Amino acid sequence: MKAFTRSGVVLTAAVLSLSLAACSASNEEPPAGSSESAASTSEAMTELAGNLQGAGASSQESAMDAWRAGFQSANPDVTVGYDPVGSGGGIEQFLAGAVPFAGSDGLLAEEEYTAAIERCDGDGGALHLPMYISPVAVIFNLEGVGSLNLDSETIAKIFNGEITKWDDDAIASQNEGVELPSTNITVVFRSDSSGTSENFTDYLEQTSGGAWPYEATKEFSTEASQSVGADGTSAVVDTVTSTDGAIGYADASRAGDLGTVAIKVGEEYVAFSPEAAANIIAASPLSDTANGENDLAYAIDRTTTDSTAYPLTLVSYHIVCAQYDDETERALVTSFEKYVASEEGQAASAEAAGSAPLPADLSAQITAILDEIAAA
Known part of the structure; x- marks a missing residue:
């Protein structure tokens, strides 16, 4: 044939x-x-x-x-x-x-x-x-704040409920000059079996230095006491949009007018962009579980220190x-x-x-x- x-x-x-x-x-x-x-x-x-x-x-x-x-x-x-x-x-x-x-x-x-x-x-x-190929955005809803700088350890602690208020020192120290309220943080996550969750948790597992205690998975779990599950990308975005103090993750194309996070890569904070997403793919090998040479399944290396790359990227x-x-x-x-x-x-x-x-x-x-x- x-x-x-x-x-x-x-x-x-x-x-x-x-x-x-x-x-x-x-x-x-x-x-x-x-x-x-x-x-x-x-x-x-x-x-x-x-x-x-x-x-x-x-x-x-x-x-x-x-x-x-x-x-x-x-x-x-x-x-x-x-x-x-x-x-x-x-x-x-x-x-x-x-x-x-x-x-x-x-x-x-x-x-x-x-x-x-x-x-x-x-x-x-x-x-x-x-x-x-698309970046995944960490999105949030905080009145008067349109963007924040965060490293992966801080993101991991927020999503696992160890950091519970927006004016926590771990956030404030990376965002000098930004007026942060003491609003409670509500974690919004995908409740369905989600590849976006798998990419997000893979990023946290690879880069947070152990602050994220779980393996990468399509089924998101968290210890955060103030958290809400949402079924699908649209539901995550809608829930973050309607909840003051909420934070979530979604394909960057759906971020809209929500606040977004520039993540730390090496010594720089990198905002998402298609170009930066493509750069992380170019540096990644095929997975060792791939089904032969015609199976183009990538193992994304998110540990790069190259600030031209955005490691929180999904290949769909x-x-x-x-x-x-x-x-x-x-x-x-x-x-x-x-x-x-x-x-x-x-x-x-x-x-x-x-x-x-x-x-x-x-x-x-x-x-x-x-x-x-x-x-x-």
């Missing part, structure tokens, strides 16, 4: 046109490499038809809206849906076969990799394709099968994902969500991987 998918765009276009929309009344194939061949391929790609549903990370919601609109505009007979139920819920639906791809801010666990082998109808199992993936048991489903998934990874798709998400566009070489690598995805 790999030999088939690599043999040329003409055969691929022919399969798509026969199985999805029958692009031409003629049974003759144009010669490979001809202008007629290229035109037929373009026509076949616009004749995709069907319903493609995904589920997962709510961090991707704004970007996904832009991707859906762009892809459906080019393919009017395709409907793309996405349920921003959270990374854990998306993975659960994917492994159950309810959706053909999942969005996730975290990586599959070992047992989930194993479950994906059966779900994906072949030994190839599941693959992570990084599609959305689309998790797909290395093989599908239906050609139409394979065509819909791979065509959509190629659009998402393309320069056009990445520009759409950058405009809609403030994400960092994928590097060109990474985009090309993803496209090559998608070309190898087979139908049983």
Whole structure:
């Protein structure tokens, strides 16, 4: 099948046109490499038809809206849906076969990799394709204060309930000249299984010098007596917005008018930005649990002292099968994902969500991987 998918765009276009929309009344194939061949391929790609549903990370919601609109505009007979139920819920639906791809801010666990082998109808199992790079913002609601400087030890102690008031010396000493009230701190966290929580707690675990006593996890826990759980990114942002003295964490694209934290990196305090988020990805290796060379699952190194990087960054993936048991489903998934990874798709998400566009070489690598995805 790999030999088939690599043999040329003409055969691929022919399969798509026969199985999805029958692009031409003629049974003759144009010669490979001809202008007629290229035109037929373009026509076949616009004749995709069907319903493609995904589920997962709510961090991707704004970007996904832009991707859906762009892809459906080019393919009017395709409907793309996405349920921003959270990374854990998306993975659960994917492994159950309810959706053909999942969005996730975290990586599959070992047992989930194993479950994906059966779900994906072949030994190839599941693959992570990084599609959305975005900083995670520490957001807060404190009247008259728009930004604060905090190191990771202080952030950890706030979120675990050891620092309970905004005028605590640990906060004030890093923010000279800022008038801090004695307001109680309310910790707002994700109550659902969340890849954003996993990235946030991974940052605290790696950088706080032991002040965060838990391992990185999608299921957030805290000892803070004044804390509120919220289901999904929107609920976290809404709860922080409506609660004086609240602090939380969310994809930076959703921070809006809330106060945000510049986190300490080396000797500097670094505010979030797409450029700084992309820099931390460039310095990180692939995870040693990755499922072969086509599985682009990153192990983010958040311990950098390079102040051009923002270590509290999430890489949000689309998790797909290395093989599908239906050609139409394979065509819909791979065509959509190629659009998402393309320069056009990445520009759409950058405009809609403030994400960092994928590097060109990474985009090309993803496209090559998608070309190898087979139908049983």
